Amino acid sequence: MNCFPCFSSQRNKNSTSNNNNNNEPNQNDEHEYRPPPVATTKPPEETVQLPVKTFNFRELATATKNFRQECLLGEGGFGRVYKGTLQSTGQLVAVKQLDRHGLHGNKEFQAEVLSLAKLEHPNLVKLIGYCADGDQRLLVFEYVSGGSLQDHLYEQKPNQKPMDWITRMKIAFGAAQGLDYLHDKINPPVIYRDLKASNILLDDGFYPKLCDFGLHNLEPGTGDSLFLSSRVMDTYGYSAPEYTRGDDLTVKSDVYSFGVVLLELITGRRAVDTTKPNDEQNLVAWATPIFRDPKLYPDMADPLLKKHFSERGLNQAVAITSMCLQEEPTARPLISDVMVALSFLSMSTEDGIPTTVPILSFRDKSMSIALSRHGSCSVVPFSLTRKEEDDKSSVSSDSEDEEEVEESRSMKKQEVEDSDDESDSNSEKGKKEEHSQLNEKPRSSSSSSSDSGSENRRSIDETNATAQSLKISYSYSSEEEDNQRLSSKSSCKSNEESTSLRYDSDRDHDDSPVNTSMRINSLAHDSDKEEEEEEEEEEENHETRLEHTHSSKSEDQSVYSDDDDDADEESGGSSLHRIETEEEEHISSDQD
Numbered sequence: 001m002n003c004f005p006c007f008s009s010q011r012n013k014n015s016t017s018n019n020n021n022n023n024e025p026n027q028n029d030e031h032e033y034r035p036p037p038v039a040t041t042k043p044p045e046e047t048v049q050l051p052v053k054t055f056n057f058r059e060l061a062t063a064t065k066n067f068r069q070e071c072l073l074g075e076g077g078f079g080r081v082y083k084g085t086l087q088s089t090g091q092l093v094a095v096k097q098l099d100r101h102g103l104h105g106n107k108e109f110q111a112e113v114l115s116l117a118k119l120e121h122p123n124l125v126k127l128i129g130y131c132a133d134g135d136q137r138l139l140v141f142e143y144v145s146g147g148s149l150q151d152h153l154y155e156q157k158p159n160q161k162p163m164d165w166i167t168r169m170k171i172a173f174g175a176a177q178g179l180d181y182l183h184d185k186i187n188p189p190v191i192y193r194d195l196k197a198s199n200i201l202l203d204d205g206f207y208p209k210l211c212d213f214g215l216h217n218l219e220p221g222t223g224d225s226l227f228l229s230s231r232v233m234d235t236y237g238y239s240a241p242e243y244t245r246g247d248d249l250t251v252k253s254d255v256y257s258f259g260v261v262l263l264e265l266i267t268g269r270r271a272v273d274t275t276k277p278n279d280e281q282n283l284v285a286w287a288t289p290i291f292r293d294p295k296l297y298p299d300m301a302d303p304l305l306k307k308h309f310s311e312r313g314l315n316q317a318v319a320i321t322s323m324c325l326q327e328e329p330t331a332r333p334l335i336s337d338v339m340v341a342l343s344f345l346s347m348s349t350e351d352g353i354p355t356t357v358p359i360l361s362f363r364d365k366s367m368s369i370a371l372s373r374h375g376s377c378s379v380v381p382f383s384l385t386r387k388e389e390d391d392k393s394s395v396s397s398d399s400e401d402e403e404e405v406e407e408s409r410s411m412k413k414q415e416v417e418d419s420d421d422e423s424d425s426n427s428e429k430g431k432k433e434e435h436s437q438l439n440e441k442p443r444s445s446s447s448s449s450s451d452s453g454s455e456n457r458r459s460i461d462e463t464n465a466t467a468q469s470l471k472i473s474y475s476y477s478s479e480e481e482d483n484q485r486l487s488s489k490s491s492c493k494s495n496e497e498s499t500s501l502r503y504d505s506d507r508d509h510d511d512s513p514v515n516t517s518m519r520i521n522s523l524a525h526d527s528d529k530e531e532e533e534e535e536e537e538e539e540e541n542h543e544t545r546l547e548h549t550h551s552s553k554s555e556d557q558s559v560y561s562d563d564d565d566d567a568d569e570e571s572g573g574s575s576l577h578r579i580e581t582e583e584e585e586h587i588s589s590d591q592d
């Protein structure tokens with residue numbers, strides 16, 4: 001059966017009507033068996049005429065001035081790309097002349113082209129048509145005029161201004177939207193496989209469009225080792241660890257690559273830069289230790305930004321990046337959550353401070369947790385009632401199951417945090433924006449060690465500074481037995497698996513990823529002294545808040561500038577801020 005009617009040549013069409021197969025009632029022969037109606041109904045995609053044109057080689061040769069060098073835009077893993085003008089319409093196009101190594105057959109090629117043509121989204125470069133003439137295989141795309149993200153980040157023209165922070169966040173947001181479409185809005189999902197700065201094209205207004213998606217099956221001579229090695233080299237620095245391990249790629253591999261691009265936007269550094277000292281050549285390897293120390297975030301940012309960004313925006317962007325770059329694919333967020341978070345970070349506000357991200361926007365709570373640790377205050381804490389918490393505690397004491405105990409602790413801990421939030425909110429009502437230090441580290445270091453594993457866990461927590469700040473510690477040391485158990489447990493909970501559980505706080509919480517996170521969050525805390533400690537801490541925090549109110553306020557109300565360095569120092573780092581605003585209260589109550 002030909003699934004792609006618009007590719008059918010006249011001859012094919014004829015042959016289709018002649019070979020009238022089971023699904024096509026033959027109008028000329030009334031006596032012939034007609035299948036039941038259901039069988040005659042073609043799926044919509046078969047009947048829809050897809051908006052993809054066929055070009056003959058001559059047309060494209062004319063469009064590109066005979067593939068003249070001056071029209072050459074560049075050469076990538078798939079072949080050369082030429083800028084052209086279609087004579088019939090005057091439309092500017094990019095003509096990709098596919099490498100002729102091991103060409104696919106006509107039908108195979110057409111099938112691939114058609115599936116590409118179905119992918120339509122404003123953040124994807126549109127396929128306009130194709131040419132399969134003799135052994136020539138060409139794809140015709142809309143022309144995107146502004147160059148690639150790579151050009152803008154690293155190959156700036158002398159008179160070109162560096163991209164500002166909001167533009168960078170908008171580009172990230174747009175790219176996430178394109179990726180979200182591929183992952184979540186079409187069926188079956190498309191794994192991009194090749195997301196990188198050079199594949200994000202920008203129009204004149206910096207609107208991003210992803211190119212080279214879905215071309216994987218068109219790779220000429222798949223299995224041609226020379227060809228493959230050059231592509232892998234190109235993608236080196238963006239590939240997820242599972243790729244290197246030889247595991248299957250998933251949509252989460254794209255999320256990793258997206259994290260690398262986000263890191264490039266933040267730092268202005270190439271994914272791989274062989275001109276740098278050895279320990280700085282691989283961007284992710286260079287950045288990973290920095291993720292653990294929020295005080296270093298401002299220094300990590302692209303110097304060309306001259307610190308013109310809000311501290312909170314930076315912290316949250318780094319938090320998202322760090323999540324995307326988790327070693328374990330299942331620990332990475334869904335691109336839809338990344339997209340939502342970036343939608344807030346990319347909003348231009350009058351004061352340059354990004355809008356806070358409401359928790360209920362996310363399908364997976366881990367994103368909310370990470371961002372809440374980085375200054376987003378409209379995060380509504382998990383709404384466990386005291387009754388639920390008591391229920392949990394009694395279940396755990398009955399079962400004496402260590403895991404349940406952990407869970408109960410974490411829930412209890414969470415409730416304490418909830419009440420912290422509440423009291424913070426009350427005490428700070430009326431102020432426009434104020435920071436409070438969550439002071440996680442003293443909390444863990446002051447925990448008592450009645451639990452045999454708590455000492456270990458505490459030390460792991462202390463060394464795992466990323467976990468302290470981000471609370472997405474799926475990567476606890478594998479040497480630690482307890483943590484291994486927890487880590488593997490959390491890994492098993494794929495974000496997708498639990499989507500349906502995420503919003504409902506009335507459900508059984510035992511296995512939700514929320515609780516996985518909560519459990520992990522609570523590792524360093526001992527429940528026995530918790531309330532006592534909380535009281536002390538609340539006092540301490542209150543004092544700290546008062547001390548830091550002035551500096552924190554000025555930090556966040558103005559965008560970062562070089563002059564803010566002192567204030568930054570004074571605030572003792574940037575990530576552990578929580579802000580309560582009237583606006584946020586409004587959002588929360590809306591959500592309620």
Ligand SMILES: Nc1ncnc2c1ncn2[C@@H]1O[C@H](COP(=O)(O)OP(=O)(O)OP(=O)(O)O)[C@@H](O)[C@H]1O
Pocket residue numbers: 073074075076077078079080081094125141142143144145147148194198199201211212231234
């Ligand atoms: N639709 C387009 N509009 C404008 N320029 C384009 C378009 N598609 C590709 N280009 C440009 O053509 C050049 C080659 O692109 P291509 O995608 O083939 O290679 P690449 O992205 O550099 O490498 P790879 O194929 O390994 O991803 C790049 O400079 C790219 O910016």
